[in-house]
Amino acid sequence: MRIDVLTLFPEFIHAAAAVGVVGRAQQRGLIEVAAWNPRDFTHDNYRRVDERTFGGGPGMVMSTRPLTDCLAAIRTAVPEPARVIYLTPQGARLTQRRVRELALLPRLALVCGRYEGIDERLIAREIDEEISIGDYVLSGGELGAAVIIDAVGRLQPGALNDADSAAHDSFEDGLLDCPHYTRPEVDAQGDAVPAVLLSGDHAAIARWRRREALGRTWLRRPDLLARMTLSRADRALLDDFRRTWLA
């Protein structure tokens, strides 16, 4: 997969994509991340990339001409067409389901706005999809781009090894992840690892993990549970968790 990022801060994108699983995926040739700076597509002495907004009021808007020329260069950089995504609070909230769909595409182009954003006509003309990473306002789209690069990059075949398995990540099956424990078995405060995890009984461990994932989702994100149709076995595990929790 190739991801092109239009950003005034290429160094941020390169740094975010160079570490961890995504950095390793790049080294393995599983993903390619390229950053493009619209400032390189300006033609004035000051390399201006912002303009005043029509209608007056505070805030600037990113200049359209450098963005248009930068996007044209991105589109023609390689033959593969890209799905062009604009990061914005006005976008659809990013979900793991959408991440899994985006991870299957051959190429993405992520447009990172700064200031008040980009001209609405540019959105209508150039943007395929608007995505928000959450209901809060950031200073630019770069953090959203980094989120997409990481979430999509780690799902590329071969990116994760067993230690990083995405199989039981939160949201992968609609549920939050179960709790995790490592050494020591009993910590300095005297808190012990749940005995089932030390039992070697893999079936019991799997049941415990599923029960905890169901219970944690019920407690923390009932909205996720409401969207699910639980199997008879899951309903029994959740009932057991609820009985214990409410006892």
Ligand SMILES: CN1CCN(C(=O)c2nonc2N)CC1
């Ligand atoms: C123009 N700029 C405004 C701030 N911004 C965001 O707050 C944002 N991006 O993605 N999810 C978000 N929330 C990016 C775009």
